[in-house]
Amino acid sequence: MITIYRMYHCMYSIKKEDYLPVREEWFSMYESKGINMRSSQFSTHFWFDIAVLEMFEKYGTTFFRKECVWDINWKKIAVYYNRKSTTEFSDPRTTFERIVHLWLKKSQYHSGNRVVKKIDAIIRYLNNKL
Numbered sequence: 001m002i003t004i005y006r007m008y009h010c011m012y013s014i015k016k017e018d019y020l021p022v023r024e025e026w027f028s029m030y031e032s033k034g035i036n037m038r039s040s041q042f043s044t045h046f047w048f049d050i051a052v053l054e055m056f057e058k059y060g061t062t063f064f065r066k067e068c069v070w071d072i073n074w075k076k077i078a079v080y081y082n083r084k085s086t087t088e089f090s091d092p093r094t095t096f097e098r099i100v101h102l103w104l105k106k107s108q109y110h111s112g113n114r115v116v117k118k119i120d121a122i123i124r125y126l127n128n129k130l
Contacts, residue, residue, distance in 0.1 A: 001104075012105075012109060013108055013109055045077070045081075056074065061074075064092075065092040070091045070101065071101075075090065100123055
């Protein structure tokens with residue numbers, strides 16, 4: 001749980017002041033081919049929402065309880081995609097798992113810190129015992 005989270009959320013380890021502006025010349029090749037790089041449209045629903053719902057239906061949500069996918073209301077997404085039953089998309093995490101996910105989110109920026117690494121090791125130990 002911790003290793004996967006730290007690996008796939010590394011973008012939250014970067015300080016805002018370390019962000020760099022995108023250089024203008026990086027856009028020119030795309031724009032010369034007619035690709036608009038100056039605006040974007042965001043959707044609130046994505047193809048992978050359906051894929052996740054299908055995995056929940058196939059394996060059950062308990063199988064994914066230790067993954068950090070529960071910051072989304074999957075019941076609401078299931079309703080949006082007209083799934084037959086939404087009760088099977090409930091958050092299955094234990095209180096301990098919810099606390100661990102909160103810890104991971106809050107400590108990601110400091111994940112290289114010695115104290116954070118020690119706490120992560122304790123959580124790994126407890127996670128294997130529970």
